[in-house]
Amino acid sequence: xxxxxxxxxxxxxxxxxxxxxxxxxxxxxxxxxxxxxxxxxxxxxxxxxxxxxxxxxxxxxxxxxxxxxxxxxxxxxxxxxxxxxxxxxxxxxxxx
Numbered sequence: 001x002x003x004x005x006x007x008x009x010x011x012x013x014x015x016x017x018x019x020x021x022x023x024x025x026x027x028x029x030x031x032x033x034x035x036x037x038x039x040x041x042x043x044x045x046x047x048x049x050x051x052x053x054x055x056x057x058x059x060x061x062x063x064x065x066x067x068x069x070x071x072x073x074x075x076x077x078x079x080x081x082x083x084x085x086x087x088x089x090x091x092x093x094x095x096x
Contacts, residue, residue, distance in 0.1 A: 015067065015071065015090065015091065015094070016070075016071055016074055016088050016089060016090055016091075017047075017074070017088075017089045018047040018048075018050065018051050018074045018077060018078075018086060018087075018088065018089070019036070019040070019047060019086070019087055019089040020040065020043070020045050020047065020085045020086055020087060021084070021085055021086075021087050022043070022085065023036055023039050023040060023043075023045075024039070025039055026089075026092070027089065028089075028091050028092055029092075045085065045086075047086070050077060050086075051070070051073055051074065051077065054073040054076060054077055055069055055070055055072075055073035056069050056072075056073070057069045057070060057073075074088050075088065
């Protein structure tokens with residue numbers, strides 16, 4: 001299960017990632033990924049695990065369909081996020 005969750009948030013696997021507004025680290029930056037994950041877990045967010053529970057991905061569908069499923073799950077988490085902490089994070093080259 002941990003490996004499956006890692007695949008859902010692995011850098012550059014898809015066009016967006018789940019993060020939180022207060023995490024100062026960029027999960028797209030290889031040098032900051034471990035710090036991003038440590039901050040996330042130390043604060044009890046567990047973005048990777050949450051995404052793994054909400055996302056309907058599968059090895060039986062294409063990578064493109066998995067990327068769509070991941071983005072839909074992120075959108076759903078952000079939409080129904082009562083704390084306001086979760087955000088959809090785009091890659092650096094796609095940010096404003």
